Amino acid sequence: MAGEQGVKLLGAWFSPFAQRVELALKLKGVKYVAVEEDIFNKSPLLLKSNPVLKKIPVLLHNEKSICESLVIVEYIDETWKLNPILPQDPSDKAVARFWAKYIDEKLIEVIRKILFSKAEEQEEAVKQAKEALEVLEEEVKGKKLFGGDTIGLIDITLGWISLWLGVIEEASNVQIFDSEKFPCLAKWVLNYLEYPFVKETMPPRDQLADFFKNFRWKKRFNVAVRTAEGLAYLHHECLEWVIYCDVKPVNILLDSEFESKISDFGLAKLSPRGKQTLEASRISGTKGYTAPK
Numbered sequence: 001m002a003g004e005q006g007v008k009l010l011g012a013w014f015s016p017f018a019q020r021v022e023l024a025l026k027l028k029g030v031k032y033v034a035v036e037e038d039i040f041n042k043s044p045l046l047l048k049s050n051p052v053l054k055k056i057p058v059l060l061h062n063e064k065s066i067c068e069s070l071v072i073v074e075y076i077d078e079t080w081k082l083n084p085i086l087p088q089d090p091s092d093k094a095v096a097r098f099w100a101k102y103i104d105e106k107l108i109e110v111i112r113k114i115l116f117s118k119a120e121e122q123e124e125a126v127k128q129a130k131e132a133l134e135v136l137e138e139e140v141k142g143k144k145l146f147g148g149d150t151i152g153l154i155d156i157t158l159g160w161i162s163l164w165l166g167v168i169e170e171a172s173n174v175q176i177f178d179s180e181k182f183p184c185l186a187k188w189v190l191n192y193l194e195y196p197f198v199k200e201t202m203p204p205r206d207q208l209a210d211f212f213k214n215f216r217w218k219k220r221f222n223v224a225v226r227t228a229e230g231l232a233y234l235h236h237e238c239l240e241w242v243i244y245c246d247v248k249p250v251n252i253l254l255d256s257e258f259e260s261k262i263s264d265f266g267l268a269k270l271s272p273r274g275k276q277t278l279e280a281s282r283i284s285g286t287k288g289y290t291a292p293k
């Protein structure tokens, strides 16, 4: 059953995006039911509620589903008026939205790269993350919180650096945040962590650290499974079967979400549906990768 006001949150304990939504709900005093999703085995409810991106968090309210953490936070702010999260003044509101977008596009995107890329690419991403933090350091100078004395949209959006950033640094063996280099942000982290409801929406650090250490492997495993699903589709479910013939790492491309895409169909053969043997005059494939068939 949903919470008192019919609010359900599809989230995951380790997700900094779900934490934004939990914090916003708690700040507003909204009762909700938290539904734990397995992002490696998504529930029919999640797939139905966020059919486009298939990601958590999703807020279910009044038979409607709202997706994307920052969209949800704004929805919460407009629906429940207590303790405003966004400024009332249109230009202040625009500024808060600008910084929230900056954090997601400039900082989170490079952190994703750090988490999943190879050492050579990590170096550039670490540099970019530090540059983004330098900009935020300037912005918070002289302020207790980005939102002034009370927590606002920018604080909620950046809150993950107070816990997740250190854990990701450890899991990826890099150093990005340094309180000497970023004294104002370091002070902001302390103020943010002291704010009501923040700590109770954070997962235990040790558990999070273990999760992120394993996460890289889980993502790799997911690439293998999704590639196998793609091949099975080509081989058995297309109108005419497409026998791919060239599985090798360089032909498996990854999008920004690390979803695999099978590419290069130069050696592929078409086979009429249901035919048991493939007519081919010679073996084709890349040496070292051809299956023993």
Ligand SMILES: N[C@@H](CCC(=O)N[C@@H](CS)C(=O)NCC(=O)O)C(=O)O
Residues within 6 Å of the ligand: 012, 014, 015, 016, 017, 039, 054, 055, 056, 057, 067, 068, 069, 070, 257
């Ligand atoms: N921009 C999204 C990001 C949400 C996101 O990346 N969620 C992750 C979990 S932390 C997810 O659901 N991943 C599943 C997937 O990529 O398939 C937001 O702000 O809500």
